[in-house]
Amino acid sequence: MTEVFDVLLLLARPAAGKSEVIDYLKKTPLAERQERFHVGELAEVDDFPMLWTWFEEDALLARMGQPRLYTDAEGYFLHQYLWDLLIERICLEVKKADRDVRPGDPARTTLVEFSRGTEHGGYRSAFAHLDPQLLGRMAVLYIDVTWQESLRKNRRRFNPSRPDSILEHGLPDAKLERLYKDIDWPEVSAADPAYLSIQGQRVPYVVFDNADDVTTARGAALGERLQSVLAALWQREMKR
Template sequence: MPNTFPVIILIGRPAAGKSEVIDYLKHLPDGERCAKLHIAPFDEIDDFLWVWQIFEDDLVWERLGRSRRNTDSKFYFLDPFVWNFLIGKINLAFEKIIAKDANHFCAHTTLIEFARGGENGFGEAFSYLSDDILKRAVIVYVSVSYEESLRRNRRRAKLGQEDSILYHSLSDDKMESYYKTNDWDKLSGGQTEGRMNIKGHRVPFVVFQNEPEKTDEPVKLGAALQEALGRLWRIAQQ
């Protein structure tokens, strides 16, 4: 039996530290990452890439003299269901992984990353995740307050790298509109670890507390991840 997670759903507010966690994992030797964190050589599914593609596509349509398809002039989604469309894209990407190799998870982990906000943001996203994902998944919620998320979102912005996983940033008005509230505490019952029922699947979860910030120093981050993922592994094995 593999000693690694098949699927980790990594979620939280924007700039909470999700992408920094993945960047840290990329720089660990496979053996160390497997032994300490239960993460095999991994592939990533991050819906930000499709969000940015939607923005660019609408910009191209507009420049060609046609109407925008999915966003307004400030790149707000015209139809909130686009958020669920993005989950559908995650499902499709995951299907392709399985189609290429039915035994993929014997030696690999898939990391799925996204952010959601609003009164039912995560709950609605979870409801559209496929059973193929949910039956294999654990959840890591990277926890920071809205105020801290807003501060780090401003800090990480780099002009000319708006499409970058590590350096993309949102305007303050979008942060407030989309992410000031979220439903994680409601879904988790305020617990820092356990299992939650999603479409009949009892999905293990753990909260990774990243305030004060741990993702800014590899030594702190490594120790904190080992502790959190160790708890998550024990829950998943029960």
């Protein structure tokens, strides 16, 4: 049996390095990826393309003279529950991908990434909307950076000609501050240094310290640190 994570959640502030870690894993040969990182054939679920579709649809509706469905003219959600809807949608996409797995297919790891700020319910609200049937298959990699580092990298990566790009999208400073300056990760993870309690289930997690930004270059330093933290996470997965 190939020892790989089933569903791996990558959580962090915006621009902390989630997409860069995924990009690094995608470019690592499968055999090496399995051996070093316990990550198999890749499937990806990210809520950014989902919410970007909402932005585009609202812009089209406004141009048509119709009421916006999701966001106001400044791009803020009209309803807080839309953040939770994205989590429900993520879980739906994971289950749809599961449906297509056939006997004999290579072992697969589904990578799920999202960010949440206290302003819109934080991780506590997001975790309440994870599918209970999936929680027993999940492990969490939290990439830790400060608010100042998130702001710096958000500014650096933003490409105005590709605002819909996973690796090059960004937020205006004021919006980033309002939505993501305050986070509740320290609170939701405070009770146990190795396991989160989500809907009464024990979910292993590990923290990847990216204060020195080893993710941007996607070099050997990233691989070494990622191997170390995922090895620890795998041990916690085996003991859950």
